[in-house]
Amino acid sequence: MNPSITATKPGAPRERQVSEFTALSRTVQDAGLMRRRHGYYWTRFVVLTALLGGLVSAVVLIGDSWWQLAVAAGFALVFGQVMFLGHDAAHRQIFASGKWNDWSSLVLANLYSGMSYGWWNHKHSRHHAKPNQVGYDPDINADVILFHTETLEAPRKGFPGWFAKRQGWLFFPLLLLEGINLHASGVKTVFGRGEVKRRPVEIAFVTLRLGGYLGLVFWFLPLGMAFAFLGVQLGLFGLYMGAVFAPNHKGMPIVPPNSKIDFLSRQVLMSRNVHGGRFTDWFMGGLNYQVEHHLFPSMARPHLRRVQPIVKEFCAARGIPYTETSLMASYGIVVRYLNKVGLAARDPFQCPLTAEYRSAR
Template structure:
């Protein structure tokens, strides 16, 4: 390892000992020197404009087909476009789009709450905890579920019919994504109801979400009628769940789940629990840049368009420090998810342990 040191911007005072640069600081310096932390506001404006144009085209299609059941063909594209807005909301929440905190927050609220009906405050709370300790029990709520068991202890605690389900949960995981859209909206609504009335931005979220559902449901009933409107809503919610859940699932499902007492340094905590997904522009699009999950977790505020360019720096760093860097193809990542969940489900009959998780515990 190099013995280089970091200094304060103005230099160290005479006789002051300089602290050795940490490995993460050196990696950060490399990506900063390559300009990868700089804003890509122009690129984001183009993406926003393109997504808005796609949204307008989908809405126009729904209006033109409003008197036919063929209008249901528009429901899935609408879900895909709104998922793209959700990805933009995610980027805004990570301060990737604009230089100002206020600009990013407003962008995130509009894309999440107004256009998708999901609370910005709810999302920020759960997602912040996830980034602090991904896949760690007791901190990351994404590994705690009443339906899916993401670690052996959860599987072993299942009783009754759920015990049988857990043994085969890997095969049910992908079909369950059809319900993920409804689950996200229900969790967001529960958070707004249960949160303090003084919670920052709570009433703004309530107003934006109320506007979203008022306009959306009124349009379904007035434009399509109760029958077609209900069918359109069902197809749209199912497709939205697949689009959202399908983009987020490969990032961490099947990677080590850390026990509550685990003490792991920042870099290993972020890298060892994350999975990248290989692919070109199509994978970038459908996963909203989250296919570069390792780089995103190491540099959460790095603009999405720069994550691919940061990948070689992170891969080289991990190779030099003996840190496992996981990357799979899209289909391979889903096979890994199904296999892992079925193996965890075996804990409903006998103990199962993940070797890498056991290594981290040690």
């Protein structure tokens, strides 16, 4: 056990945790785990660019054939990997220069994937600041799916009540629409009236990407096949994104809006890791190390696997619950949790979800 991260400092519990996390950060720095990995990221960028070029060529060469739906599935997978790379750039993992990271994210999100970097970055930054806290984390705001009942003013009845009761089972099928939602939210933001940094660049990149992509599909494919192509690509892309992001926090404790909690406890207690080896690392874009990513958001993706044992030892030494499970088990947790919330939405007094947070403390 590394003595540099186990010494307990005097003072109040929160002060000790801050001091101890500083020691953990120093240990991570000394191990070289915060250094850049330019070769890794440039290789991924070149490979993904080549794959997208190959898929575009496939659309042109295959022509009028239902094999195009396999190409659409390939686009969904590659666009997902592109977004993981854009996520890394947005967290300043790739370059030391903030400007280089910003432009990388703009190219990857807007030009390659047709979504708004500005919209996503604003939303994601709020999530990282206070994950699973009601009123602060936009990822748990009530929408079609209820993630908590903290702000529910009245029971859901009729069809909304019927849906809420089954929302856990319906969650993953609904993700087939998430691809459309992600694109629509980005377009609404960049063409809206709100503040958007580099708005002209975002508009130009999104317009070029969406216009060029739709032109490619509708020019080389018959009308019905073109719509089927877009349905498969957008549906699988949304399902892929949701299947990767849902296990990270859904089903973890919900933090009431007025609660104060230190950085260390907030990031560890509200996050769930997913184990499963190298394939899981690739499939989830490194986000299976969610605890480590939230503690060190600017850490290069390849180092997350290496820092995990250090973080687990750190948490174990201090009795901080560290949650980790398999991918399939995490999906079961998400479904059961959402059904539980849905039942509470029909009778808000039936299921006090905040007890989960209090017990986690």
